[in-house]
Amino acid sequence: MNPTASSAREEILARIRAASGDAPSTDARIINRDYLAAHVETDLVDLLAENLTDYRARVYRAAAPADVAVIVAGLLHGPRLVVPDGVPDAWIPAEATALRDQPALDPATLDLTHAVLTGCALAIAETGTIVLDGGPGQGRRALTLVPDHHICVVRCPEQVVASIPQALPLLDPTRPQTWIAGPSATSDIELDRVEGVHGPRLLDVILLAARS
């Protein structure tokens, strides 16, 4: 740190201390959280499906891992399918050309693929949101960004929580996170919603039921 930089830091901190001198010096710092931990308690998977659909994601249901492969095969617009480490083989249709991220695929290559197939860290029913954190079956962030079609599998019901307050304690802030609620969209032109600007224009979510 050079002297100027250091003095900027000290000066800003000094200004803050002078400015907030009248603040109560309490150690309690307790926030009154007079709001709900969740707005719904039951039928979370149905609610997730409804809210995802409301924001123009397409939702499918699979009863077993082999069904995932069948659904994925029907969704693909071409064979080149990006598959991060940790995606079960059972999800990958035989007709797809699986592209592994080993060695790392460069952005130009990713741009020429047809789709990416991932799992997720969890899904939030109330807001219709899936969360990716780079864990198994999710890959690094670029993999779900550059391809124009993202197919995401949610294990139900164990990966589905009701609300944002229920989701945050389950997530690790030291991991990079992408929260996704519907495909890329813009309302910048006369407030007409248009799906698909820079992120994947198609978002397909497969709700995979636990083996009963």
Added chain:
Amino acid sequence: MTGVYVGMPAFPTAARAATRNAQLRANLTRATHTIRDRRARAVAELEDWEGLRQAGKAIKDETLAHLDDYLLQLEAKVTEAGGTVHWARDADEANRIVTELIRATGGSDDQPHEVVKVKSMATQEIGLNEHLAAEGISAYETDLAELIVQLGDDLPSHILVPAIHKNRTEIRDIFRERMGEWGRPAPEGLTDTPADLAEAARLHLREKFLRAKVAVSGANFMVAETGTLVVLESEGNGRMCLTLPETLISVVGIEKIVPTWRDLEVFLQLLPRSSTAERMNPYTTMWTGTHEGDGPKQFHLVLLDNGRTQTLADEVGRQALRCIRCSACLNVCPVYERAGGHAYGSAYPGPIGAILTPQLRGTASELDASLPYASSLCGACFEACPVAIDIPEVLLHLRERVGREAKEHGGHRLERAAMKAATYAMTHPAVYRAAENAAVRARKLIPKKVPFGAGKAWTETRDLPELPEQTFRQWWKETHR
């Protein structure tokens, strides 16, 4: 706070010019009413909205009360996670730091320096793009609306929808005429349907994303406890900038902190519904320093003061620092609806701009002195604010300050600019009707303490059932000539 908007006329002059522009007014009216109605529905879905709002207010007040502690905590966590933290006292210092960081990433005559940018209020506030251009660095805005504004040599007019003042045909013309100068031209036969225009933007920007080495962003939130930065967006341009380049530089106001990871549960509910009226915006990115094998290898955080500490020093005015830039106050404001965003002469238009800009920049210029008067005090902004900023209270407080300073320094020049703004707000029937209908008329704020002539007259007219325009002007002539 220095000048992106140099040479802007004071609010009333700019507002009058804007209200004569029928196209602008039609666009604005439709847009603000549409967002307003959608937002009301999104908020009504949550029965605990008021609880969330009060918690949002309390968390931000706690942040401001111990801002030094939280900044130091944040700095330690970001550094621990592989990031580098810089401190900037003002716009010049921030611009200089960012320029040096970009230069340090290499580049040559064959491959000149360029950066991709995510929409950021802080970098607009400091005029970063203009500064970089002067230094020979191209900064490409990647948000669709910002792209429209940039290609059209225009200025943003709304926090959330910066090109709200342009309709589809105007946008198509800008794309046709200007895209070729910046990179990939607009497709042949481009129509003015929003889907076609979005596709043109996708193609134009994709080549820039794929080759970009450096990105500049802001952030919606910074979590002191973990060192995590959070960006909410819709289009995916944010993800592109935050994920693909090797170097990421984030310029963020020091007030954008929340103390704990858990606090995000409040703001991730308040912001999307207040802003775009969605349960959740399409994309939210969170990162903590750098992540091995995922995203930028270098991360720099530039913490920006630029008038925030002087705002913090004002016990009444500091609540403006709670703002999370949702723009709900713009969409309910009768004055904004008529005047448009440009009339406010800064990166921050609408009611929040009327209290934030004069505090960040001070009230020495006619424009800044006039801003606290760019309001009918109807109180709709306060009702809509998800962190309960009492904007009318701060407006009155700042009017008092302008009055005092006008007496001490600027004399009649500042007072006149201020009064013209007040006259503007008071003499537009739609604006005044809104004020009349507001529930807040009986607020405790009706000032005993507006000391100088203009402000005093303003309060005297408050109790009249209708505002007699002519009488007011006659009064003005009589008392000021």
